[in-house]
Amino acid sequence: MIYLEKLFDLQDKVVVVTGATGQLGKKICEAYRSCQANVVGLDLTINEKERIEGVDYMEVDISKKDVLVGIFRKIINKYNRFDILINNAGVSTFEPFEERPEESIDQVMGVNLKGTFFCIQSYVNLFDEFKFEKGSIINIASIYGVVSPDYRIYTDCKRKNSEIYGATKAGVIQMTKYFAVHLADRNIRVNAVSPGGVYNPENPQGSDFIKNYSFRCPMKRMANDSELLGAMIYLSSEAASYTTGQNIVIDGGFSAW
Ligand SMILES: NC(=O)c1ccc[n+]([C@@H]2O[C@H](COP(=O)([O-])OP(=O)(O)OC[C@H]3O[C@@H](n4cnc5c(N)ncnc54)[C@H](O)[C@@H]3O)[C@@H](O)[C@H]2O)c1
Structure with a gap:
């Protein structure tokens, strides 16, 4: 195997992706499948038309800890390993803040914080129970965790x-x-990827927004949804064997000025 292939080899690894049928989740599943990894896609509901060939889908609400643990255990029983956890599921809320109801706050915190925490906690407990030797966790954050909109x-x-x-x-x-x-100490690396605004061809953002965002961004455009994948593959591979605790911001320079 040539050096580059060995460095980024993900063949037969078990990769679990939350929010697997969303815009970025689909691309993430496709990317790891094309690396010949075993991909398990988790989401609240899985519609037939959203399935990507070769991805093993399971329905779960990541904010429900007991159900989540059961699903993670099922994955390990099926594949005997669990190498990479990608915490991609995330939600937002869009009312003006003056009118924001408590339920919206609970929903966003329940998925983005509690759900991400439950995924990590469940993964690590099973990692210990099954005496796995190496793991990698990638959390999908956002530039809005770094700067204000x-x-x-x-x-x-x-x-x-x-x-x-x-x-x-x-x-x-x-x-x-x-x-x-x-x-x-357990040999689990944990990193984050923080995307800037990603253009959504199926449900495009407003044309003014795209124009204004592009003007504001040094690279003068929004991201395409495949432009995060290289960083994710890097972070989950041996190429990043000494990289942990990092947040790679992928925003065309948006947060650099
Ligand atoms: N799209 C962007 O511009 C952008 C920018 C920065 C960060 N992000 C982050 O990237 C991630 C993916 O975003 P996206 O644009 O693909 O969003 P999306 O709405 O298209 O997909 C999110 C997916 O998460 C799933 N989900 C929601 N709650 C869940 C739960 N409780 N349990 C399991 N699954 C659940 C949804 O069903 C959906 O399929 C999110 O964390 C988001 O915050 C996106």
Whole structure:
């Protein structure tokens, strides 16, 4: 095997992706399948038309700890390993903050923070129980966990980013550092990927928003949904064997000025 192939080899690894049928989840599942990994895709509901060939789908709400543990155990019983956990499931809420109801706050915190925590906790407990030797966790955070949204760009866009979303994503970045430190002795690396705005061809953001965002971004455009995958494959591979506790921001330079 040539050096580069060996460095990024993910063949036969078991990769579990949460939020697997969403915009980024689908791309993540496709990418790891094309690396010949065994991909298990988790989401609340799995519709037939959303399935990607070769991905093993299971339905679960990651904010329900007991059900989640059962699903993780089922994955390990089936594959005898669990190498890479990708905490990609995430939700937001878009009311003006003056009108934000408590249920919206609970929903965003329940999935983004509690759900991500339950996934990590369940994974690590089973990792210990099954005496696994090596693991990698990648948390999908956001640039809005690093900087505030710039409200000047949201003119015609109904999906204005919320403070609670940003707070949970900042929490995910902090949890990444916390667990990188606490799990280093177990040989589990924990890193985050923080995307900037990703263009959604199936449900495009408003044209003013795209124009304003592109003007504000040094690379003058939004991300394509495949532009996060290289960093994820890097972080989960041997190429990143000494990389833990990091947050790779992929935003075309948006947060650099
Ligand atoms: N798209 C972007 O521009 C962007 C930018 C920065 C960060 N992100 C982050 O990337 C991740 C993926 O975003 P996306 O754009 O693909 O969103 P998406 O809404 O298309 O997909 C999210 C998926 O998570 C699933 N999900 C929600 N709650 C769940 C739960 N309780 N249990 C299991 N699954 C659940 C949803 O069903 C959905 O399939 C999210 O964490 C998001 O915050 C996205």
